[in-house]
Amino acid sequence: MNQSHIQQLIKIAGQDRICTEQADLMCYAYDSSLDSQLHRYMPAAVFTPKNAADVSPVLKYCHEHTIAVTARGAGTGQCGGSVAPGGGLVIDLSALNRIVEIDTDNLQVIVETGVVHAELNQKLAALGFSFPPDPGSTKMATIGGMISYNASGMRAMKYGTTREYVLGLEVVMADGQVITTGGMNCRSLKTASGYELTKLFVGAEGTLGLITKARLKIMPLPEKKGIAVASFAKLGDAGKAVVEVFRHKIVPSAIEILDKSAIKAATLYKPSIKLPTDAAAVLFFEVDGPPPGVTYQAQKIAEVCKSIAIEVNWTDEPSQVKTLWEARSVVGAASGRVRPGATRVYIGEDICVPITNVGAALEGIQEIGEKYNTIIVTYGHVADGNFHSAPVIDLDSPEEIERVQQVGDEIHEMALRLNGTVTGEHGVGIVRAKYMEREHGPALAVMRTIKKALDPRNILNPGKMGL
Amino acid sequence: MNADALRKLVNQCVRCGQCRSVCPVFQEISIESGVARGKLALLRSFLEGQEVPAEELQGLLNKCLLCKTCGSQCPSGVAADELILAGRELMAQKRGLSPVKKAVFSVLKNRKVFDFCLSMASLGQDFGIKRLPGKRLGAISRFPMPGLARRRVIPPFAGKSLRKQYPEVIKVNQPQARVAFFTGCMANYIYTGSGKAAIDVLVANHIEVVLPKKQHCCGYPVFTAGDAEDGRLLARHNIDIFSEVTVDAVITVCGSCGSAWRHEYQRLLTDDPVYLKKLAVIARKTYDIAEYLTEVKPINKNDLGEVNAHITIHDPCHLGARGMGVTKQVRQLLSAIPGVKISEMKEPGRCCGSGGSFNLGYYDIARGINDNKVADIAQTGADMVVTGCGSCRMHLIDGLVQNRQEHNVMHTIELLAQSYAAKQAGGKTQKSIS
Numbered sequence: 001m002n003q004s005h006i007q008q009l010i011k012i013a014g015q016d017r018i019c020t021e022q023a024d025l026m027c028y029a030y031d032s033s034l035d036s037q038l039h040r041y042m043p044a045a046v047f048t049p050k051n052a053a054d055v056s057p058v059l060k061y062c063h064e065h066t067i068a069v070t071a072r073g074a075g076t077g078q079c080g081g082s083v084a085p086g087g088g089l090v091i092d093l094s095a096l097n098r099i100v101e102i103d104t105d106n107l108q109v110i111v112e113t114g115v116v117h118a119e120l121n122q123k124l125a126a127l128g129f130s131f132p133p134d135p136g137s138t139k140m141a142t143i144g145g146m147i148s149y150n151a152s153g154m155r156a157m158k159y160g161t162t163r164e165y166v167l168g169l170e171v172v173m174a175d176g177q178v179i180t181t182g183g184m185n186c187r188s189l190k191t192a193s194g195y196e197l198t199k200l201f202v203g204a205e206g207t208l209g210l211i212t213k214a215r216l217k218i219m220p221l222p223e224k225k226g227i228a229v230a231s232f233a234k235l236g237d238a239g240k241a242v243v244e245v246f247r248h249k250i251v252p253s254a255i256e257i258l259d260k261s262a263i264k265a266a267t268l269y270k271p272s273i274k275l276p277t278d279a280a281a282v283l284f285f286e287v288d289g290p291p292p293g294v295t296y297q298a299q300k301i302a303e304v305c306k307s308i309a310i311e312v313n314w315t316d317e318p319s320q321v322k323t324l325w326e327a328r329s330v331v332g333a334a335s336g337r338v339r340p341g342a343t344r345v346y347i348g349e350d351i352c353v354p355i356t357n358v359g360a361a362l363e364g365i366q367e368i369g370e371k372y373n374t375i376i377v378t379y380g381h382v383a384d385g386n387f388h389s390a391p392v393i394d395l396d397s398p399e400e401i402e403r404v405q406q407v408g409d410e411i412h413e414m415a416l417r418l419n420g421t422v423t424g425e426h427g428v429g430i431v432r433a434k435y436m437e438r439e440h441g442p443a444l445a446v447m448r449t450i451k452k453a454l455d456p457r458n459i460l461n462p463g464k465m466g467l
Numbered sequence: 468m469n470a471d472a473l474r475k476l477v478n479q480c481v482r483c484g485q486c487r488s489v490c491p492v493f494q495e496i497s498i499e500s501g502v503a504r505g506k507l508a509l510l511r512s513f514l515e516g517q518e519v520p521a522e523e524l525q526g527l528l529n530k531c532l533l534c535k536t537c538g539s540q541c542p543s544g545v546a547a548d549e550l551i552l553a554g555r556e557l558m559a560q561k562r563g564l565s566p567v568k569k570a571v572f573s574v575l576k577n578r579k580v581f582d583f584c585l586s587m588a589s590l591g592q593d594f595g596i597k598r599l600p601g602k603r604l605g606a607i608s609r610f611p612m613p614g615l616a617r618r619r620v621i622p623p624f625a626g627k628s629l630r631k632q633y634p635e636v637i638k639v640n641q642p643q644a645r646v647a648f649f650t651g652c653m654a655n656y657i658y659t660g661s662g663k664a665a666i667d668v669l670v671a672n673h674i675e676v677v678l679p680k681k682q683h684c685c686g687y688p689v690f691t692a693g694d695a696e697d698g699r700l701l702a703r704h705n706i707d708i709f710s711e712v713t714v715d716a717v718i719t720v721c722g723s724c725g726s727a728w729r730h731e732y733q734r735l736l737t738d739d740p741v742y743l744k745k746l747a748v749i750a751r752k753t754y755d756i757a758e759y760l761t762e763v764k765p766i767n768k769n770d771l772g773e774v775n776a777h778i779t780i781h782d783p784c785h786l787g788a789r790g791m792g793v794t795k796q797v798r799q800l801l802s803a804i805p806g807v808k809i810s811e812m813k814e815p816g817r818c819c820g821s822g823g824s825f826n827l828g829y830y831d832i833a834r835g836i837n838d839n840k841v842a843d844i845a846q847t848g849a850d851m852v853v854t855g856c857g858s859c860r861m862h863l864i865d866g867l868v869q870n871r872q873e874h875n876v877m878h879t880i881e882l883l884a885q886s887y888a889a890k891q892a893g894g895k896t897q898k899s900i901s
Contacts, residue, residue: 021523023500023509023520024498026500027508028499030482030508032481032482032484037482040512040517048498074484074487076483092497092498094497116488137483139485140485140487332483332542333481333483333543334542334544336543337544341475343479343543344543345481
């Protein structure tokens, strides 16, 4: 991308919509990944559209001139998915943040993709509804990023991932053409008509098209929520408890795990919450539904866990439930607190394994930490086997950085060995591209064929997902 | 803070982006360099010796309200506002301040010259500004002025500064306490009514008030601009002056002044054990007026007369939950006044966009943030806004005028003083919208 391209883009998009100042560009050279802290992925320009209609002519120009385009929401990604390693144009969709339509009768909403998850759910909660996928980064993650990385979060076991809630999309294709998936005027909750293009774009990490609007399914909010907190002497016991709960025909809306370090991080962040600091792990079992069902399920969980756990308590008092979830939701970012002067880094942070291998994975992560003398805070969505391992290191130490890269590799390798995946919800981006071949085999070639068909000049988020 | 220590603290930011969801500036301009995460990333690169345009970095670090919202909600515990402030100091050392700031601060740090200039300004101001009709303290410049948006509503200077209106010691019969009043510039030169109200209420509570004549600006505008050296000069001067008086407490009527005494001077004087020791004596007995009248010398509710007012409360960043923590005390005082009805606005602690001199330098951004605040105010149905900061008051009045809202803005203590006056007048109801 040269100066003449930038001048043309300014003509198309407007002077105030294209940034080229060095400092501004540097602020689009990172996401949350360690990788983007170690490398500076500078774009040549940043485009900040105000309306979805602004995007198409820009993409058309980029297609004609083979300029790389990387879409970006809030930049909260952890795998280098929204940075531009090869330069080119970054499109910051933050300002496309309008909720276009809320149709509670038909259980759906239409939103622009820069809408932040928490803002949508605040609006919906006031009406008694919710968009169930619930990432820990609810206050910052945009709907567009959630769709592009098939984000999910704590309640995926019972309610599913983002993919299950996307009914249709407005997508600007690589050549600037705007399409609507899921039917032009369709407002139905399901369809059997044609190829499932909607789902093709979910989890495609911006490599197939640029999503500007989404039609999403919503659900009524459960009447009540309760939470049982169980603490365990051994990590493996926590894994056993999860399996036992399912065996007893209980499907909690969430089961979250905090290991010893995560308990410490949560307690340091919110000293008011009382978690057993001597336990190897605690599990938060959330149950929801009609009040009698909540009580029944919580008591059943307590009964099932009694023989495995050190202690089990439960509450359905809304403020206590809220405090516990708040503590849980910030563990990731608060992880750095366990080692003064050090920082939590995002590497090997999102593996997902079969439920029966949960115990092995938890113990494996701990062993890897010990092997490399690295503190790893582990927490996550144990109900679907998805863990977030948070290595805490001194970023000033090149030796620690090198070690943590080995930690990341070993965690990913272990996930594949345990019949899992290298990413449960954060995506592949740059940092996990190297595992695509091993995880998908010949299916990767099919992905490449699809990519080539839809983006023949490979301008959309090139290099991501190994494509 | 040296560059290496600063770099280590900046490294604590994990770039999770939570600050994007709360930063008022980012919500206006929607560009990554406008939010703490972006600013810290740039600062980090700069400190690591990477090529960061210093001029751009200095400008971006200045584009922050220091409202503390990001720091108060950061899960990693990164006090971004403090690091941005440290960054400003670093850049000021490396690049200097803008010529305008340099000129203003050179006047400001000389107490006599500053006082003289503002006295002269108050004499000649009616030539340069046109006062707005009504009782709100607002005026518009008649001529284009550098650094001031043409439509900006500014308050006129007081004809006579507060400290010139009173003797150094305001005596009472049988004093129950003795306090020193740190007026700050706003109450001394502009909103003298709030200073007078504070004195009236303290006196009504049999508290002797010392008004040290040689006190000076707290220095907030100076050290937040990155001029730590002159900030220290002002801090040491004030510490000396207030160390000389024997009092039970030091009272402030502005969250920023109070924060300067309680938090900022300590940061500025970290390497000065002599002054730190002197400061500690004063800092631990420094109170905002609302705090003092609820927690230290609680007022007698029987002394309060009726004031007919439907109010809403704006909590300034440095006085409220993110600063001195004075929120419930304000409500306690105001709800004690017979006749006062309080309708809380949505998020009373959300920054109004003033940010000290930020609203002058970045008027359009400050205006946008303030427009949201004004909309929240309008939604309450209240007739008046009560707040505890002169800078917020100035910016809120501008916003209310720009948005054609009729509300007046008053300091908490002024409403309380009206209540005392109503009682003394024999229980006559006071109309507060005046």
